[in-house]
Amino acid sequence: MSGAKTSQKGQKRLGSLFVNGVLVLICLVWLIPTIGVFITSFRNSEDIYSSGWWTVFPHRGWVKVEEIRVPESVDVDQPFEVAGVTGDFATLRQGVVTPDGRKITWIGNKRSRLVIVEEKRWVGFSARLTLDNYRDTLSGKEIRFRDASGNEITRKGNNLGGAFLNSIAVAVPSTIIPILIAAFAAYGFAWLNFPGRKLLFTLVVALLVVPLQIALVPILRDYTQLNLNGTYLAMWLAHTGFGLPLAVYLLFNYIGSLPRDILESAFIDGASHFTIFTRLILPLSIPALASFAIFQFLWVWNDYLVALVFLGDQNRVVTSALAAMVGEKGQDWHLLTSGAFVSMILPLTVFFALQRYFVRGLMAGSVKG
Amino acid sequence: MQNQPRLSAGDQIINWLTTGVGRLLVSVFVPVVTFLVLWRGFIFLRDSNAPQFLIVVVAIIWGVGGVALLYGVSNWLVEKLSGEWVRRLQPFIFIGPAIAILFWYLFLPTIRTLVLSFQDGLGRNFVGFENYLFAFTDRVMQEAFRNNLLWMILGTGFSVSLGLLIAVLADRTPLEKVYKAIIFMPMAISFVGAGVIWKFVYAYRGEGIGIQEIGLLNAIVIGLGGKSQPWLLLPPINNLFLIVIMVWLQTGYAMVILSSAIKGIPSELLEAARVDGANEFQVFFQIMVPTIQSTILTVTTTIVIFSLKLFDIVRVMTGGNYGTNVIANEFYLQQFTYNHSGRASAIAIVLLIAVIPVMIYNLRQFRERRAF
Numbered sequence: 001m002s003g004a005k006t007s008q009k010g011q012k013r014l015g016s017l018f019v020n021g022v023l024v025l026i027c028l029v030w031l032i033p034t035i036g037v038f039i040t041s042f043r044n045s046e047d048i049y050s051s052g053w054w055t056v057f058p059h060r061g062w063v064k065v066e067e068i069r070v071p072e073s074v075d076v077d078q079p080f081e082v083a084g085v086t087g088d089f090a091t092l093r094q095g096v097v098t099p100d101g102r103k104i105t106w107i108g109n110k111r112s113r114l115v116i117v118e119e120k121r122w123v124g125f126s127a128r129l130t131l132d133n134y135r136d137t138l139s140g141k142e143i144r145f146r147d148a149s150g151n152e153i154t155r156k157g158n159n160l161g162g163a164f165l166n167s168i169a170v171a172v173p174s175t176i177i178p179i180l181i182a183a184f185a186a187y188g189f190a191w192l193n194f195p196g197r198k199l200l201f202t203l204v205v206a207l208l209v210v211p212l213q214i215a216l217v218p219i220l221r222d223y224t225q226l227n228l229n230g231t232y233l234a235m236w237l238a239h240t241g242f243g244l245p246l247a248v249y250l251l252f253n254y255i256g257s258l259p260r261d262i263l264e265s266a267f268i269d270g271a272s273h274f275t276i277f278t279r280l281i282l283p284l285s286i287p288a289l290a291s292f293a294i295f296q297f298l299w300v301w302n303d304y305l306v307a308l309v310f311l312g313d314q315n316r317v318v319t320s321a322l323a324a325m326v327g328e329k330g331q332d333w334h335l336l337t338s339g340a341f342v343s344m345i346l347p348l349t350v351f352f353a354l355q356r357y358f359v360r361g362l363m364a365g366s367v368k369g
Numbered sequence: 370m371q372n373q374p375r376l377s378a379g380d381q382i383i384n385w386l387t388t389g390v391g392r393l394l395v396s397v398f399v400p401v402v403t404f405l406v407l408w409r410g411f412i413f414l415r416d417s418n419a420p421q422f423l424i425v426v427v428a429i430i431w432g433v434g435g436v437a438l439l440y441g442v443s444n445w446l447v448e449k450l451s452g453e454w455v456r457r458l459q460p461f462i463f464i465g466p467a468i469a470i471l472f473w474y475l476f477l478p479t480i481r482t483l484v485l486s487f488q489d490g491l492g493r494n495f496v497g498f499e500n501y502l503f504a505f506t507d508r509v510m511q512e513a514f515r516n517n518l519l520w521m522i523l524g525t526g527f528s529v530s531l532g533l534l535i536a537v538l539a540d541r542t543p544l545e546k547v548y549k550a551i552i553f554m555p556m557a558i559s560f561v562g563a564g565v566i567w568k569f570v571y572a573y574r575g576e577g578i579g580i581q582e583i584g585l586l587n588a589i590v591i592g593l594g595g596k597s598q599p600w601l602l603l604p605p606i607n608n609l610f611l612i613v614i615m616v617w618l619q620t621g622y623a624m625v626i627l628s629s630a631i632k633g634i635p636s637e638l639l640e641a642a643r644v645d646g647a648n649e650f651q652v653f654f655q656i657m658v659p660t661i662q663s664t665i666l667t668v669t670t671t672i673v674i675f676s677l678k679l680f681d682i683v684r685v686m687t688g689g690n691y692g693t694n695v696i697a698n699e700f701y702l703q704q705f706t707y708n709h710s711g712r713a714s715a716i717a718i719v720l721l722i723a724v725i726p727v728m729i730y731n732l733r734q735f736r737e738r739r740a741f
Contacts, residue, residue, distance in 0.1 A: 019538050026535060027551045030617065033566045034554075036585060040569065049574075052583045162421055169425040173432035180436055181467050188463030197460075200468055205735045207475045209724045211678050213700050213717040215478035217485060217710050222473075231415055232428050241474025248467060273459055274444045302559030304681045309705070319561045323685050326565060333569060333583070340565040344558050351557035355550065359625055 041337040044128040045145040048334050055123075062103055062118040070113040082115050133338035137325075138164075145334065155329065160342050163321035167301060167346075169232050170317055174239035174300040175293050181240065182247030182292075183255070183285065187277050189248070190256035191263060201252070207245040215241070216309050223310060230314030238310055239300050247292050250361070254288035255281060291361030294354050301347050318343040396446060403442050407435050439466075479721065486714035490707075500715035510716075513694045519608050520676040520695065524615045529669050531616065532623025536631055537653060539624075549628065553621035560618070560681030567614045568686060573599040604692030611693060614682050619675065623668050630664035631657060670727055677723055696720060 040053045055061065066083070074080050079088045083104050085096050092115070095105040103118040136143040140159030146152055188194075189201050219238065220229075228234040258281070266276045282289075304319040311320065322339050329335055351358060410431040417424060440462070447458045489496050504510055535552055539545045555563060572584030576597070582588050587597035601607050634657060642652050658665070680697035683689055689698040696716060704713035 016541065019541055020544070023535065023538055023542065023544075023548045026531075027548055030551055030555070032585070033570050033617075034558075037566050037569055049581075049583065051581055052585070052588050054585075054588070165421050165425050169428045172429050176433045177436050180433075180440070181470065184440060184462075185464045185467035188460050192460040192463060194457075194460035194464075200464065202732065202735075203476065204471065205732055206728055207471060208731060209674060209727050210475055210479065211674075211717070211720045211724060213678065213697060214482050214721050215474055217704055217714055217717070218478040218481040219474060231411075232432065233411060233414070236432055237470070238474065241470050244467060244471055245475070272448060272455075273463070274448070277463075298557055302557075302562075304559065304561050304684070305701075308701075319559050319681075322559075322565065323561045323681075326561075326568070326685055330568075333572070336565050337569065340562045343562050347557040347559070348554070351554070352550070355553075358556075362622065362625060363629060 037337045037340055040333060041133055041341050042129045042131070043133075043334070044130050045133065045334040047128060058122055060120045061123045063121045063123060064116050065102075065119050066117040068115040068117065070115055072113070076110050076113075083117050133334040134342070137335050137339040137342060145332075155332070155335075158321050158325050158328075158335070158339070159316075160318060160321050160325075160339050163316045163318045164342060164346075166315045167317040167319075169315075170235045170239075170307070171297055171300045173232070173236045174243075175297045177236055178240040178243045178247050178296060179251075179289055179293055182244055182251050183282060183289065184277070185248050186251035186255045187273075187281055189252050192273065204245050204248050204252075208249060210245075212242045212306070216305075220309060230311055232315065234310045235306065238306055239296075239303070242306070243296050243299070247296070250292050251285065251288055254285055258284060287357070287360070290354070290357045294350060294358045295361040297350060298347050298358070396449060399442055400446070403438055407431070407438075410435065482714045482717050485710055486718050488711050488714075490709035490711050492710050496711065500711045501719075503712050504715045504719055509694065510696075510699060512692065513696045513699045516608055516693060516695050517677060517679075520612055520615065520679055521673050523609070524612045524619070524676045525669055525672045527612075527616045528619040528672050529623045529627075529665065532620045532668070533627050533665070535620070535624045536628035537657070540628065540631055549621075549624065552624055555618045556621045558618070560614075561685050563614055563618055564682055564685035567610075567617070568601075571600040571610060573597060573601075575599075601687055601693075602691050607687065607691055608693055611682055611686055614686075615676060615679065619672050623672065626668050627661065627664060630661040634660050670730075674724055674727060678720060 036053050039056055040048055043053065043056065068083055070076070070080075070082055074082075076089050079086055082092070083102070085092075085098060085104050087096055089106065089110060092104065092106040095103050097103045101120060105116055105118070106112075107114045107116055132145075136145065136157060138159075138161035139157040140162055141157050142154055143157045144152055144154050189197060219241075223229045223234050262280065262284075263276060266280055271279070302319060304323060307317045307320045308323075311317065316324070322336075322343050325332075325336055325339050410427070414424060414428050414431065419427075444459070444462050447462055448455055450458065485492055486500050487495055487497065489499075535548070539548045542548070558566070570585045571587075572582070573587055574580050574582055574584075574597075582591060582597050586600060591597055600610050638660070639652055639656060642656050647655070678697050679695055680701065683693055683695050683698050684701070687693045689695065689702065696719070700713050700716040700720075703709045703716065
């Protein structure tokens, strides 16, 4: 595909077709699992267990056209004839497809004597969609639904609605507090002089990649002594601690590169460091603050380990509530799929609305472990 | 004119507040009130039975406002002192809280975990290197190491190479933004959420008359004439099915970073190579890859560290059973299921040792990049 030579235009178009083809294919692989969960979350619980989610799209499928009762006189232990097909019980039970496109299947055991005839027709125009799954996952009360064979099942709800509120109560302060603390510290490191400045900042850089597993056991002991386990404050402080090295590092790079004369002219006007910081530096740093804010918000919202350790079963956040659902209701796909979407809706919105800032933060922070 | 008497009364109060005993009293009074407000707020949040929505709103205001208040009050106190002391103390108002939290949450725990790793399960007696002996020789740990190695090699390898491929290909199409947004999207999804999404893909309902496979993978396998399988229960191949999830999550990250590096390659360089008759593969392998080498290294390191600490996916999908255990999950099991903090700490220290080269590299980079 040499762009310099015009004689190769045709080859170039072929190349671009190939490039787009490969990309579309990869994108489909990337999207389909999520689409499957999304569609399933709106399907009737009975339907979910009796057919794959892809059957909601129009397709040719088997449709029952006739029900035949096999007379008692037929001996089913020998090969016998029904609906123009001859076979023994075992083959008929698997289903036999005739050359004219009918499928004959024995339903149930030998005593049921029920045979159905199916034909291929276009189906899938009338998928039963419902919001019940969302009502059930969000609820903390008892819920009822029907399984594949139509039996009614009663379960205790996982209260994902409450978990959603908890996640907000954890994530919003866990985003703003480290930003505030880090911005103050970044200003201090960049523009103030004090003994130990270099050593302390080296410590910040060193702590960037420390795995947070290292802190969990000692901090948990402290929390137990302070009776902090299960509180929002415990989560805010923990996320602040774990997010702080990156926040200080990023904001230092930004605040340290602001032009020196802005500060000096403010000083001449008699402003104190505190005034300069709150009135001048914070507003100027909004792009950097926003980048880190989105980064930290997504990290905290999606965190599972810290919530599992410090919150336990109190004040569950969406990730731990969803994980508990996977453990307790591993096969209740109508609850799991809608639960997964409840947990994803806010981060996805934030992400797509502010993708530009997120990418910027990601680039600046690619040293973090 | 009408305001005159009230103003002077106000002036009097201010005069009293800024001199002598009044000033001292205020300096004590304000922090005490601040402390009381914050403490009452904490008790309210911990014990109140108010509607949850109200609690959430109060919590956010209390948490964020409290931190701002602490900065404001402590700075106000320091600025009451003489100029010399302001200059000396103010830096510590700015960096103090950050340093205190870093000490409490990262620096001290590293030392405390190191001490714990030489103690027994309850942290009472010293047991020497026993926990490290466990960490390196126990069968469970060896399986975890093997799996982590798989995650690091395959997971990182696929994420980086797929990310590079997509970045290079997307660079040539007008729809670049759309493609990249789709690949990048999983970055916003939690590992637990991703676990549910992929567990549904791998769902297995067993054999029997009239049972329909509702998992996509089994449906495809059956459609191709195969037999459905409980994919997550089949060691060692189930590790690969878990690694797919990580590739799905991390490729977007690699792609975004590499894509911006590719855009930074001067176009004259690429054009010159093409004019000299290099084909696209030669341009890619002999010009692009060497130019963005350092970015590829950074991305690879980041993802390797990520896969080393990987926990959520394994925890949600298999709980570490069926031969899928990893180091971080064994850490969790030792601490919270078997209550053996010595072994858990030893595992955490092993994780720390593994990232020390990166730490040294970061420090060296930092020292070279700017005269601090």
